[in-house]
Amino acid sequence: MxxxxxxxxxxxxxxxxxxxxxxxxxxxxxxxxxxxxxxxxxxxxxxxxxxxxxxxxxxxxxxxxxxxxxxxxxxxxxxxxxxxxxxxxxxxxxxQRRQFVRVPVSLSVQFFSTKNEFLPFQTKMLDISAGGFAALLKDQVNLQKHHQIIVSFDIPDREGRILTLTLPATIIRISAKTDREPARVSLLFANILSEDRENIIRYVFKRQLELKNKGIT
CATH class of the missing domain: 2.30.110.10 (Electron Transport, Fmn-binding Protein; Chain A)
Structure with missing residues (x-):
């Protein structure tokens, strides 16, 4: 192993x-x-x-x-x-994927359809783990559960340089807009390269440490 x-x-x-x-x-x-x-x-x-x-x-x-x-x-x-x-x-x-450490973030993320089911759009990522992430869902966007799409976002690498990750992801949950909460979508990273997952794990650990140092758990 x-x-x-x-x-x-x-x-x-x-x-x-x-x-x-x-x-x-x-x-x-x-x-x-x-x-x-x-x-x-x-x-x-x-x-x-x-x-x-x-x-x-x-x-x-x-x-x-x-x-x-x-x-x-x-x-x-x-x-x-x-x-x-x-x-x-x-x-x-x-x-297990559900056990991955998930940290809150505020990152820009772009969504792309693999089958021209919707136009590319940009939204805000709300949290991320090595297994996937959640993001705000814009009105009038035709996303369907279980569909595979492409997402793209930037995180810092080990040296602090900007690293752009463009990855396949599967939609696992769509939460409708309520009086208290905006609509949101949850996704799992699908069949991504080990190097890409390692970069996400590194970023999540760093983000977790930053939050702990600020007294946020």
């Missing part, structure tokens, strides 16, 4: 701000995983993890599913580069 070269996301479950780090798998051996020294997503600085640090680890598998497990630091070693040794459990838990 885990392979050398994969990117892991580490969450320090004991830190006050539940800091988020990124690292690479350097080696695997007899129930252990060796990782490169992690980088703090907020500061972009290398982090030194002491023994017994408890971590929540997630990664994107080759099957395009997200997996998670709990682990702890048990030592250090050298595998061509200095590495940190973590316990690797026998079984890993696949994160």
């Amino acid at each position: 885990i392979q050398v070269g994969m990117t892991l996301t580490l969450e320090d479950t004991a830190s006050i701000d539940r800091a988020v780090y990124k690292c690479k798998v350097a080696d695997l051996e007899n129930g252990y995983v060796y990782i490169s020294y992690p980088i703090n997503e907020a500061t972009d600085k290398t982090v030194f993890l002491v023994n017994q640090t408890n971590l929540r680890i997630t990664f994107l598998g080759r099957d395009n599913n997200v997996y998670a497990f709990n682990s702890s630091v048990i030592g250090r070693a050298v595998r061509n580069i200095p590495v940190i040794k973590l316990v690797l459990p026998e079984s890993l838990k696949r994160v």
Whole structure:
């Protein structure tokens, strides 16, 4: 499941701000995983993890599913580069789409029909996760549940540069306008590339950290 070269996301479950780090798998051996020294997503600085640090680890598998497990630091070693040794459990838990962390956002998103069922339009994304997103639905737009469309939106990459993602998505829910709430549409990302999902996961973690630092949960 885990392979050398994969990117892991580490969450320090004991830190006050539940800091988020990124690292690479350097080696695997007899129930252990060796990782490169992690980088703090907020500061972009290398982090030194002491023994017994408890971590929540997630990664994107080759099957395009997200997996998670709990682990702890048990030592250090050298595998061509200095590495940190973590316990690797026998079984890993696949994160269901409904369990993906969803964060509120205010991003512009464009909708395109694959079958000329509606004219392209732009609206506001309300929240996003690695599995999909919700957006405001404009009046008089002919969207149908289960239809697959194309969406396009911008998020920052690791270096803060603008990254435009153009992705297939499936409409799973349409909520009608009420006196209190505007109409909205919920979508799942459909058969997207692992690299694109990894970029979304990275953005969601960063956004989650920003909200926590502002005291918003």
